[in-house]
Amino acid sequence: MNKTLKYISPAKSFTEALPLGNGSLGAMVYGGVPEEKITLNYDTFWSGTGHREEKEIDSSTLEQARKLIFEEKFWEAEEYMKKNMLGFYNESYMPLGILSYVFEKVDEPKEYVRFLDLENAIFTSKFKNHETEYISKMFISNPAKALVIKITANGMDKLDLKVKLDSEVQHTIKTEKDCCLYVSGNAPSNVQPNYVACENPIVYDEKNPGMAFCCYLQVTHKGGTVSADLDGLKIQEAEEVVFYLTAADGYKKYNQRIETNPEVCEKSCGNQIQKLNSKTYKELEEEHIADYQSVYKNVSLELEEIENDLPTDERLKRVQNGKQDLGLSCLFFHYNRYLMIACSRKGTQPANLQGIWSESIRPVWSSNWTININTEMNYWLNGPCNLIESFTAFVDFVEELSHAGEETAKKQCHCSGWTANHNVDIWRQTGPVDGEPKYAYWPMGGVWLCSQSYEYYRYSRDLEYLKNKIYPSLRGSVLFCLDWLQQREDGLYYTAPSTSPENTFKDGEGHACGVSYMTTMDLAIIKELFANYLEACNVLGIKEDLIEQVNERSKLLPNYQIGRTGKIQEWIKDFEEFDVGHRHFSPVFGFHPGHSIKKTDTELVKACQKFIEEKVANYKQQIGWSCAWLINLWARLGDGTKANYYYEELLRQSVYNNLFDLHPPLGETEGEREVFQIDGNFGSASAVAEMLLSSEDGKITILPALPESWESGKVKGLLAVGGVEVDIAWKNKKPISISLCSSVDQSINIFYGNKKLTEKIELKKQEQQIIDLHSCEWI
Known part of the structure; x- marks a missing residue:
């Protein structure tokens, strides 16, 4: 429940697109029709050459x-x-590439919907055109180190796609065989911050180039044909198409020389693609889900909210207009955990x-x-x-x-x-x-x-x-x-x-x-x-x-x-x-x-x-990360009502339609613009945990700052200091049961408000203990 973002129209901008990632390779998926756009990033792809002398400050200057x-x-x-x-x-952190493809026969898309499934880290979009249903599924696999996209056409029409790769940095585009396309080049040697006014803020120095990079795309298809030229790939009359995209750059370590030859990155990407060819799409998807869920774990928050099938942006708008949506509060928490794993x-x-x-x-x-x-x-x-x-x-x-x-x-x-x-x-x-x-x-x-x-x-x-x-x-x-x-x-x-x-x-x-x-x-x-x-x-x-x-x-x-x-x-x-x-x-x-x-x-x-x-x-003015810090502070002070007020205030004032946190201009320099900044997302998730559980060695306090509006609910999988997984269920604002599972043998005191459970809880390593609080004595 409330673990899927849903929209009924394609994204028009970055702040409506949906994020995928495996920690290194990131993608923003627009879900566009007839043209899909996916922007790509790589965690180590930065401007610069790595060569910079440490400035020396004489001791007399410091004194x-x-x-x-x-x-x-x-x-x-x-x-x-x-x-x-x-x-x-x-x-500066650099954009890597842009993958785009056009559905050439699509002219009247209907029944459009796109989803981001947070439990499986999979993006799906669907629409119909001339009674044919088109379905796109995509994920970025950590084990496979690749973006994987499957597109199917179910109906009378087949897939006709025109596929391109591009980049914002200097690059060349090449094709290989009839099914591979890649873009490669070098990052700038220097990029000045956006708030610094200068004649040449982006510098490409041929004598001292930035790191090399490559994005490499391979297409497999069921039925139809694929051809390639410098404009990209052309797919005709296919029933199903699968894209595999890998990426590499020339960064090795902060204190090692970078690789500046794009051919080295091209070879690395090609080798990774070859490894993927031994597995089916289904095998890659299953491998991806198992790996992702091993980190995502069974952590969830439910607040007895009414099932809500409205699109996420509509739900957000209702909250911004003063409506309450406890389910959106849960969705935001789950989404922010997802974002952490993805990046x-x-x-x-x-x-x-x-x-x-x-x-x-x-x-x-x-x-x-x-x-x-x-x-x-x-x-x-x-x-x-x-x-x-x-x-x-x-x-x-x-x-x-x-x-x-x-x-x-x-x-x-x-x-x-x-x-x-x-x-x-x-x-x-x-x-x-x-x-x-x-x-x-x-x-x-x-x-x-x-x-x-x-x-x-x-x-x-x-x-x-x-x-x-x-x-x-x-x-x-x-x-x-x-x-x-x-x-x-x-x-x-x-x-x-x-x-x-x-x-x-x-x-x-x-x-x-x-x-x-x-x-x-x-x-x-x-x-x-x-x-x-x-x-x-x-x-x-x-x-x-x-x-x-x-x-x-x-x-x-x-x-x-x-x-x-x-x-x-x-x-x-x-x-x-x-x-x-x-x-x-x-x-x-x-x-x-x-x-x-x-x-x-x-x-x-x-x-x-x-x-x-x-x-x-x-x-x-309301600033996302500052508001998130405020939520944490009120939670630690034990005031759940104020903590939740600012949690909802974050949703009302400081998130985009894709639930990315925003940072407004501060009015301190020219050229400032509103921007996505992820700390508000992560800080607010920390605050939710702080409302429901506080801990220190040998001591766990449950529901220390429960909001008034969170009258009944349950949370699963939170972690206490000392490596104790904690589930809590409550009704009418009072805890009714807790479940504990520790990574080590230890003794725990359980507190609720100013009361403590009479008996210490003796936990054995990896053994779950469920405690019915109705029958417990408090002192």
Whole structure:
């Protein structure tokens, strides 16, 4: 129920098209008639050459910035840093190709419908023309590494198709035999971000070319004929056609030379096609479904909604007009889990700002990894929503950055360990980009990444990943922070320079300043880092002198502060904010997504809530990812009614017809446009899980923030900390049963509201326990 997106007309734009993906290869399917259009992406296909020297910042330059900051000459410090301490813009994520085909005999399509089946990750479109039914089914297989499309004509007419491959980047088109078509070429050597005005924003340098790429299409057919020329393939009088499309590019690893010869990619694609030829379409489909469902798992949400067969865009419009649709709330949750699997699998790149789906050669914000919130938010859902396999792409990404960031730590920050600032591209740029210090200079990016990476262990209990991938990155970040923290006359340690991501305060002369020392965000994520490091050492049985250093330094960090209005303070001093409704909720990181502010810390929790309320009261516009963060915060505060209000607000104001989250223009630079940004999708799914289940080691709380309107329902397959799968059923707003299945032997206390089950639950590895709560005693 509510696991299928349905539409009764073809997509007119990217934001109506439907996404497919296997983590690496992505497609946006328009479902067009008579012309179908499918735009293609590949997760490692970026502009750039991989050759970039790390900018060096002399230690005296850093010390001068600190001197100005500690003298509280914040505006002077900011201008000094802008001139001397910023770097180069990222490269950009590239579109790969465009597959199109025309139904040449179709002129009066009727009874059109298209679906995206979330349980099987299959797109289907159907229509009739002259009493012949045309059916297209397509999926992107992870095992086969290919887009597979089957088109059938059932009736008097046969299939006449004209097929083309194209690309937005420089390319050539070739045919092979009579059934193969491919497009290949090279990415640009450099692409400037869309917000940078320059004469030549897209550069192809023949002496230093970008990576090679190829899309390779093979057609098999039942009946009829296929012919090829440079205009594409022509299929005539076929009963059934199957397309197989593979892709490759020249990226190897961030620190290895790229392949610039397209012929190498062509050969790689051809070899992959040959492997597919040994299997039937049915075998490939069955293999794809089994692989996908092994990751998707049996996770579902039902809210006793009325069965609804309306098209998804019509349902969305009704919600935007004030109607309630609990089923659409469920569908959105299932869709967002689907998107994670489609754009993040073991061995792929992690989800970027647009997952893997982008049609622009100059995508907004370069479609990069923005690590001052967006990349981490992408992966908030993976633990609680039971998407552990898709989490590994993020953990592997952090491990690579920890090596790349050692040079930045050494040459720019004069610290040991590693660091990363707010923007990262495929070449693992970790230094500050150009622009403004309020966003560009943020060496805490790596620290936040480590916190989110550690969540993989908390939910999976994967000791091998903890030991070999998470712990080394964690330790390197600890080394960086110990060197980066500066002791002042009061004996406490502070970060400097320090920013609260993208926000500004007024100095004494009314300047908008972003630079100060030890913002609350810096303090919170360092606290999180130190706590995770100490826990990891304990779990792994590590004994080293660094443990004592971390324990001592933790005691000498400043405390959280509460400002004059009763809200948690954003900066080291109670400055006046320039934009009270700023989109970031950075100062409450310690409460969510961090854990250093506990629910039992009554005064600090109250101060966090006050911060949230003031922020919302001054919002200028609804921004998807910021709204998703707000849903999570209200869920953690235990207010399901407000959490659900903003969950529905996201649907009302911040999603397109294909349920992609949107980001509006901020009004900060010329040429800004509304754009799809996937963090709002993923962040909202995390919030749904937080409404229904909260957990920590040995403790599970059920329905901690159940919305008033979710009166009865059930959720299956959520994951608690410690690797416990949890099913919950409730009626009349009260839980009636729970089911638990643990990946390890452990004891669990179950809480509901302020009550605890009298008996601890003893769980045996992989043994399901079903508990009827009607017969249980609570204390």
